[in-house]
Amino acid sequence: MATIRDVAKLAGVGLGTVSRVLSGNGSVSSKTQLKVSQAMATLNFTPNNAARSLVSKKSNTIGIWGTQTSGEMNRRTLTRMEAELKEFGIHLILADGDLNASKDPDASRQSFDRLVNKGCDGIIIWGSSLPAIEILKIENEFPNITLLNNKIELIDDKCFYFDHYKAGYICGQHLINNGHSNIACITGWLETDDGNQRHQGFLSALNDNHVNIPKELIFEGDYTYRKGHEGALHLLKQNHPFTALFCGNDQSAMSAISAITNQGLNVPNDISVMGYDDMNIASYTSPPLSTIQMPFILMAISATRRLLNLCYNSNLEVNYDFPIKLINRKSIQNISTPITLNPKG
Amino acid sequence: MATIRDVAKLAGVGLGTVSRVLSGNGSVSSKTQLKVSQAMATLNFTPNNAARSLVSKKSNTIGIWGTQTSGEMNRRTLTRMEAELKEFGIHLILADGDLNASKDPDASRQSFDRLVNKGCDGIIIWGSSLPAIEILKIENEFPNITLLNNKIELIDDKCFYFDHYKAGYICGQHLINNGHSNIACITGWLETDDGNQRHQGFLSALNDNHVNIPKELIFEGDYTYRKGHEGALHLLKQNHPFTALFCGNDQSAMSAISAITNQGLNVPNDISVMGYDDMNIASYTSPPLSTIQMPFILMAISATRRLLNLCYNSNLEVNYDFPIKLINRKSIQNISTPITLNPKG
DNA sequence: ATAGCATTTGGAACCGGTTCCAATTATAAG
DNA sequence: CTTATAATTGGAACCGGTTCCAAATGCTAT
Numbered sequence: 001m002a003t004i005r006d007v008a009k010l011a012g013v014g015l016g017t018v019s020r021v022l023s024g025n026g027s028v029s030s031k032t033q034l035k036v037s038q039a040m041a042t043l044n045f046t047p048n049n050a051a052r053s054l055v056s057k058k059s060n061t062i063g064i065w066g067t068q069t070s071g072e073m074n075r076r077t078l079t080r081m082e083a084e085l086k087e088f089g090i091h092l093i094l095a096d097g098d099l100n101a102s103k104d105p106d107a108s109r110q111s112f113d114r115l116v117n118k119g120c121d122g123i124i125i126w127g128s129s130l131p132a133i134e135i136l137k138i139e140n141e142f143p144n145i146t147l148l149n150n151k152i153e154l155i156d157d158k159c160f161y162f163d164h165y166k167a168g169y170i171c172g173q174h175l176i177n178n179g180h181s182n183i184a185c186i187t188g189w190l191e192t193d194d195g196n197q198r199h200q201g202f203l204s205a206l207n208d209n210h211v212n213i214p215k216e217l218i219f220e221g222d223y224t225y226r227k228g229h230e231g232a233l234h235l236l237k238q239n240h241p242f243t244a245l246f247c248g249n250d251q252s253a254m255s256a257i258s259a260i261t262n263q264g265l266n267v268p269n270d271i272s273v274m275g276y277d278d279m280n281i282a283s284y285t286s287p288p289l290s291t292i293q294m295p296f297i298l299m300a301i302s303a304t305r306r307l308l309n310l311c312y313n314s315n316l317e318v319n320y321d322f323p324i325k326l327i328n329r330k331s332i333q334n335i336s337t338p339i340t341l342n343p344k345g
Numbered sequence: 346m347a348t349i350r351d352v353a354k355l356a357g358v359g360l361g362t363v364s365r366v367l368s369g370n371g372s373v374s375s376k377t378q379l380k381v382s383q384a385m386a387t388l389n390f391t392p393n394n395a396a397r398s399l400v401s402k403k404s405n406t407i408g409i410w411g412t413q414t415s416g417e418m419n420r421r422t423l424t425r426m427e428a429e430l431k432e433f434g435i436h437l438i439l440a441d442g443d444l445n446a447s448k449d450p451d452a453s454r455q456s457f458d459r460l461v462n463k464g465c466d467g468i469i470i471w472g473s474s475l476p477a478i479e480i481l482k483i484e485n486e487f488p489n490i491t492l493l494n495n496k497i498e499l500i501d502d503k504c505f506y507f508d509h510y511k512a513g514y515i516c517g518q519h520l521i522n523n524g525h526s527n528i529a530c531i532t533g534w535l536e537t538d539d540g541n542q543r544h545q546g547f548l549s550a551l552n553d554n555h556v557n558i559p560k561e562l563i564f565e566g567d568y569t570y571r572k573g574h575e576g577a578l579h580l581l582k583q584n585h586p587f588t589a590l591f592c593g594n595d596q597s598a599m600s601a602i603s604a605i606t607n608q609g610l611n612v613p614n615d616i617s618v619m620g621y622d623d624m625n626i627a628s629y630t631s632p633p634l635s636t637i638q639m640p641f642i643l644m645a646i647s648a649t650r651r652l653l654n655l656c657y658n659s660n661l662e663v664n665y666d667f668p669i670k671l672i673n674r675k676s677i678q679n680i681s682t683p684i685t686l687n688p689k690g
Numbered sequence: 691a692t693a694g695c696a697t698t699t700g701g702a703a704c705c706g707g708t709t710c711c712a713a714t715t716a717t718a719a720g
Numbered sequence: 721c722t723t724a725t726a727a728t729t730g731g732a733a734c735c736g737g738t739t740c741c742a743a744a745t746g747c748t749a750t
Contacts, residue, residue, distance in 0.1 A: 003737080004737060005737095008700095013700080014699060014700035015701060015738095016700060016739080017698085017699060022738095026699095027698060027699095029697080032699080046462050047736085047737070048736050048737065049463055049464045050397075050404065050464060050735085052736080053394075053737090054395040054706065054735090054737070054738095055704075055706095055737060055739080061438075074420045082441050091439075091440070093406075093437065094437045095431075096427050114431075228629070251626070254629065255626070257631070262631060262632075284570045284599065286602070286603040287607075346706095348705090350706080360707090360708095361709080361729070361731065362730075364707070364708060364709085371709095372728060373729085374716095374728065377728080392707070393706050396705070396735090397707055398707090399708095399735050400708045401707085402735080693748105696748100697745080697746070698743105698744080699742105699744070700743080700744090701743105702741095703738105703741105707734105709734085710734105711731100712729105713730080714727105715726105716728080717727085718724085719722100720722085720723080720724095
C-alpha cells in the first residue's frame with residue numbers, strides 16, 4: 001500500500017501538499033494538483049482509514065444496536081439506512097443486542113459498549129428492549145444516539161417513534177365500527193413498550209365504547225408465527241365465541257388466519273382478523289389482511305439523519321411526525337346492520 | 346479519553362509496560378501488573394481502536410456485501426453471523442450491493458471497494474449477483490473473501506452453497522411422484538445463479554420423466570410476492586390446465602396460493618403447490634407449505650468461520666456439505682392411483 | 691526595480707497505540 | 721561474593737495520516 005509520503009516523493013512535493021490535495025482544504029496550484037493526482041493514480045493510492053481516524057477522532061462509522069425483533073421489514077430497513085449513510089461515506093456496523101436485553105441490562109450494556117469502544121461516531125438504538133433509565137444513563141455518557149421505535153420524554157428530540165397507543169386505539173375502534181362486540185386478541189410482545197402500547201390503546205377503544213373483553217379472550221403473544229397459531233387455537237377453545245380478532249402484528253395475524261381456516265372456519269365470514277405492520281405479504285394472504293401501516297422506513301431514515309446531524313454537524317431534514325394509516329383489505333367483515341360511527345358510544 | 350501515556354504516568358511505569366499489560370504479550374511482574382490495572386481502572390481507560398489498527402494493520406472488522414435479496418431469513422442470518430464474530434471481538438459492517446449489480450458491475454465493484462478501503466480484514470460476498478469473472482478478479486487482489494450461496498469452481502474452498510440444481514430436481518421429482526404430469530412453474534429470479542439452477546434442476550426432473558411442460562406454463566418470476574400473485578393469475582388464464590405448481594421460493598408460493606384461493610380454487614385439492622426455502626411462515630400458511638429447507642444459517646456460519654480462518658489464521662471448524670431436505674406439509678396432493686417411484690420412467 | 695500583500699509550499703509535531711532493543715533488576719549457580 | 725542467565729522494564733521509533741507555522745514564491749502597484 002502506497003502512503004502519502006510515497007506520493008509526495010513521486011510527485012516531487014511536500015507531505016502537506018499531498019494532504020491538501022486529498023482533503024481539499026487549503027490552496028494548491030492547479031499544476032501541483034495535477035502532479036499529485038497523477039502520482040496518486042500511478043501508485044494506486046488510497047488513504048489509510050486508521051491513520052485518518054487517529055487524528056480526526058472520527059471513525060466515519062455508525063452503529064446500530066438492538067435490532068433483534070421481527071423480520072422482513074427489519075432487513076429492508078437496514079438496507080435503507082445503509083443507503084442513507086453511504087451517501088455521506090459513513091459505514092454501518094451491526095450489533096444485535098441480546099434477545100433478553102430487558103432481563104439482563106448488564107449484558108446489553110456491554111454489547112452497547114462494544115460499539116462505543118469500537119469508535120462508532122454515533123449509535124442508533126432500535127427498539128425498546130432496554131429500560132428508559134438505562135438509556136438515559138447511556139445518553140449522558142455518550143450523547144450521539146438516536147432512538148428508533150422508542151419514546152423517552154427527556155430526549156424526545158432524539159426519538160423516532162410511532163404512536164402505537166393511538167394506532168391500537170384505531171384498530172379497536174375499527175372493529176367496533178364494523179359491528180363487532182365480541183372481540184378477541186393476541187397481543188404483541190408485552191415486554192416491549194411498543195407491544196404494550198398498542199395493546200393498551202386497543203383496550204381503551206373497547207372501553208370507551210363500552211365493549212367488554214373477557215380475560216379468556218386475551219392471549220399473550222410475542223410477535224411470532226408460532227404464538228399466533230397457538231393463540232388462535234387457544235382462543236377458539238374458550239367458552240367465549242367471538243367475531244373479531246386483533247393481532248399484535250401481521251405475523252401472528254397470518255398464522256392465526258391459518259389456524260382459524262384449518263379449523264374449518266372462514267375469515268372474514270366467521271371471524272374478522274386485524275393485523276398490524278403492513279408487511280409486504282399482507283396484500284397477498286387469503287384473505288388480504290387489513291392492518292396498520294407502519295412507516296418504519298421513514299422513521300428509520302429520520303433517525304439516521306438526526307444521528308448524522310449530531311455526529312457531523314450536518315443539517316439534514318428530519319421528520320418527527322409519522323401518520324397512522326389503516327389499510328383496509330378483506331380480512332374484516334362488516335356485521336353491523338345500521339352503521340354507527342359515534343366513538344363515544 | 347485517557348491514553349496509554351496517562352496510564353503509564355499514573356502507574357509510574359513506562360509506556361511499553363502498559364502496552365504489555367494491555368496485550369498480554371511479554372512478561373510483566375505481578376506487582377506492576379496490578380499497579381497498571383488499577384491505573385487503567387481509575388482513568389477508565391479504553392484503548393483507541395484507530396491507533397491500534399494503524400500499527401497492527403488489522404481493523405478487526407469484516408464486511409458483508411451484496412445481501413440485497415430476500416427477507417426474514419436474511420435478517421436472522423445476519424444476526425447469527427454477527428453472534429459468531431462477536432465471540433472473537435470482530436465487528437460486522439453492512440454494505441448492501443446495488444440491486445442491479447448484475448447490470449452494472451462497475452457500480453457494485455465500487456461499493457465493494459468501499460469496504461476494502463474502509464479497511465475490512467475480510468469480506469463475505471452474499472449471493473450471485475456479480476459475474477464469476479468479476480469475483481475472481483476481486484479475489485485476486487483481495488483474497489480474504491468468502492462466498493455465500495454462490496459457487497465458483499476455481500475458489501471452491503471459499504464457497505458455501507447449496508446444490509440448487511439437485512434441490513430443483515428433487516422438487517420436480519416430488520411432484521411427479523405424487524402423480525402430477527400437468528405442471529406449471531413460477532421461476533425464481535433467473536438473473537441469479539441460484540434462481541437459474543433450481544429452475545434447470547426442476548426442468549431436468551420433468552425431462553427425465555418424460556413430462557412435458559409447455560412454455561405457457563413457465564412464468565418468469567423474481568422471488569417477490571407480487572410476481573407470485575401475478576404469475577399464478579397469469580398461469581390460470583392459459584389454455585393449459587395444470588394440477589401442480591412449482592414456485593422458485595416460498596414468498597412467491599404463498600402469494601400464488603392466495604391468488605389461486607381467491608379464484609375459488611382449492612390448494613391442494615385443485616392445485617398442488619411446492620415452495621422453496623422453508624421460511625418460518627411456511628408451517629403456518631393454509632395449507633402449510635411443502636418446501637425445500639435451506640440450511641442458510643449453517644451455510645452462513647461456515648462462511649463466516651472460513652473467513653475468520655483466512656483473516657486471523659485461526660482454525661475454526663468449517664462445513665462444506667449442506668444436505669437437501671424436502672419438507673412435506675399439506676400443499677401437495679397425491680393424485681396417482683398406483684404409486685410409481687422409478688425416476689428414470 | 692521594489693515594497694507589500696496574497697498564495698502556495700515544505701515539513702515538524704502530533705494522534706495513541708505497538709515493537710523492539712538496550713538497560714536494569716532479579717535469580718541461580720559456582 | 722562473583723558471575724551467568726533470565727525476567728522485567730523504559731522509551732525511541734514507527735504506523736500513515738492532519739494541522740499549523742514559517743518560508744518561499746507570485747503578483748500588483750508605485
